[in-house]
Amino acid sequence: MPIDYVAKRTLQLLLIVFIAVTFNFLIPRMIPGDPVESALQTKIAVSGSVSVDVQAVAAAYRAKFGLDKPLWLQYLNYWGGIFGRDLGVSLVDFPQPVIEKIQSAVPWTLGLLVLSTVISFTLGSILGALLAWPRAPRALHVLVPPFMLLSSVPFFLLAIVLVFTFSVIVPWFPPGGGFDPVSILRFDLTTALDVGYHAVLPALALVLGSVGFWALGMRAMMISILGEDYITFADSKGLPPQRVFLWYGMRNALLPQITSLAIALGSILSGAVLVEAIFNYPGLGGILFTAIAGKDYFVIQGIVLMLIFALALALFVVDLIYPLVDPRIRYQA
């Protein structure tokens, strides 16, 4: 792999991280209003205590978090915090550190996202390729209109419909959560099955909402590739049609399809977050939902940062996969 390719991509990654952190830092400070105070007010209102002097408590918080220092100093402290893995403290579940909340949520989101993306990408690409192949059974074409329909519906709306259908009308699947609340999480088979069981509907929402997109994209690409001269030449060698389809057709369509994946990752991530919110899934989306309800500002900020990092990292990984798949990049002529 060309070294300058890796270097350039790493630089891009660092740049995005830098911009994201700065952005995350500046926005709340540019908008009038004090999130800390309003969070406290919400909390106090919820807990019902009347005799607390909100201003005094807020001032104490601000002093503790250094919000009364000059801007540039706050900025440096913010960076310092990030390197020290300190993203502040939850205002709702005081004094739990934000990083702790996020850490426990990330594996859930990662699992759900990776699982559903892998399934929908693979399934969609294969289906799409078959739709373009004249030798595939004609019956498959009946799938095209529902695919188009499903892929234009936003994930979280699909999620609501799925919960209603498969949790309420027919109680086949749990309506929310990542696992059975009364069980203790262990690394054993029962827990794994339980987790899987709870992941079905959320994953289904994500898969159904995106598989059509992958299929239709792949189909379009395959149609244009099957018209290329190298397909004709491969046929002239008397190669079995399956081989031509896979190694001369799909293999070449994979490259632009991966590019599509990279471009779509941002919206997939956003969609997954919303789906988790609907399902109360204990991933980043779930804790975001709770944090918004409680105006838990630092948690919200931490999650946003994490989402941007996650996407930048994912794009970086996809960029590294690309040369493995396309020899024209791997070996510069």
Add this chain to the structure above:
Amino acid sequence: MSIATAMAASGRRSFSTAALRGILRSPRMSSSLVAGLVMLGLVVLLALFGPRFVNARLAAVGAVRPSQAPSAQYLLGTDSQGRDMLTIMVLATPQTLRIGLIAGVVGMAIGLSLGLLSGFFGGAVDAVIRVLADSLMTVPGLAIMVIIAASVGHMTVELMGLTVAALAWMHPTRAIRSQVLSIRERSYVSVARANGESELGILFREVMPNLVPYIAASFVGAVSGAILAAVGLEAIGLGPNDVHTLGTTIYWSEKFSAVLRGQWWWWGPPIVAISFIFVGMFLLSSGLDRIANPKLRMRT
């Protein structure tokens, strides 16, 4: 309900039926364009005139008996807070449209200006704008909007529109820019230049008129994307808290476990309304795409 009837019903007589027939028969009117216009037309009519026919007080908490399934009295049932769903829907739809329009207009305004500048002047200006748009496009949109929305103390419809607009300008910028780049090279621009027209003059007199179909198509795309984003934000609780919108209705239904309680009339109508608006916008933008790109016109 045909367009003609709708227009007659709202008292507009500026189109004679003959002229209308002429427009409908022109090759630019593909079936998707017409269908899209009809669907959106219905929604817009509902949004404009609906609120006058409902009693807004029925949408306040505790106004009616809660948790009623749809019946003759309450056509869309009532939610568990004692609000009439039909009233809510009639009040919420225009608000959602407003958010979409505000975001669409602001996003397009920014996108158009930046796209024109970037495409027409090129060089450093183009480079900066392009890098900015591209890097913002790779960041998860939701993240940016969440942080903005959460920082705002009191969210209103207008602020919601502006928040969503923050992410609505990138795509139009790119689209307009590429169109400008191709138009710039065409002969009528060179002729204008040879005639001594100033660059800005060329921009306004030659380039922009040819952009109109693209601007229209981009606008529709921007609005529908904005509505989607807004509904998403509202569904997790970041919506305006002083009015009803389609997304906040979904949020409240989630909060009160309407799904689990089988109260499909609470979250169902907003979803149907959103889908209807989406499909209408999709058809409209396909139709507009065909006008903008004549090569697509021949394949109906």
Add this chain to the structure above:
Amino acid sequence: MSLDGEREVLRVEDLRVVYETSAGPVRAVDGVSFSLRAGERMGLIGESGSGKTTLGTAIVRLHRPPARIESGRITVDGRDFLDADERAMRQLRMRELALIPQAAMNSLNPVMRIGDQVADGILAHEGKLPRRDIAERVARALAQVGLPASVAERYPHQLSGGQRQRAAMAIATALQPKIIVADEPTSALDVVVQRQVMFTLGRLQAGLHAAVLLIGHDMGLVAQFADTIGVLYAGRLVEQGPVDDILDTPRHPYTRLLIDSLPSLDDKKPLRGIPGLPPSLLNLPPGCPFAPRCPFAFERCRVETPMLQPVGARQLAACHLYPEHSELPPLPSDAELPEVPAVHAEVEAIAP
């Protein structure tokens, strides 16, 4: 080179290929018949629109819709090729009948190494082979076209244009086919590389003792390579015969004009073109398709379509001048043929 006693390996009988267009059916190939014996080199010349590419792809049954083989027969080494079912056809491909494509740039799979592209053809026909054997066969196929074995590890984008064309030739001929159809193998290359590729093709043909059908528009190039020439016009063969006979005494007016239009390094003469344009295959005039442009046309030509008939010792020509005449009369006075004026002036300037 004597071809007597060699057996016939390819026979094309009355092939007709039609394009279904929205404006109606277009007959791109209209009753072409010829045969090749083992080791024979035949060149098929035609301008754009003559149907030569359609013919080439149809013979190997790789034509794509809207092209359709309407009728005819193709026999490969005694076996019917047109009516063969898919499996039989695939077996004949590469083993007996190979296609060397135009513009090898686009014919090589960009994501597969050259060696693998050679090997998969071999493996498809011979089943699993030990790795060492495969490597050896690949190296041998590459050597046959003058490429070093190291090319096997490369990807197409790492090779030059000439190397790519030769790699395509190696891939196509790896199983030592008896018939090679080469469809304009040099049209995308510059002159020096063209010569190299043609030389390689010749060497390949000799080594395999294969029959080669070379399709092209460059009379000079084709004539240097071929033993036999066929001239295609508006989808029909209008002349056929040994290359020397055709060059010395062309018997069809079109052939004569084609040869005359070639610039010569020896005599200095004004450049001549052929009047008019190739006919639209959608609206062919009745009678001989060349009649509108022919300096010898007479009444019968505009009514009745001439058939290929033997003329002279070993030629065939489709022209109503025969058998009354034994060869072409002299061309009418030069004033009736168009000169290409501007170029004439430049030629004068360069070589006074």
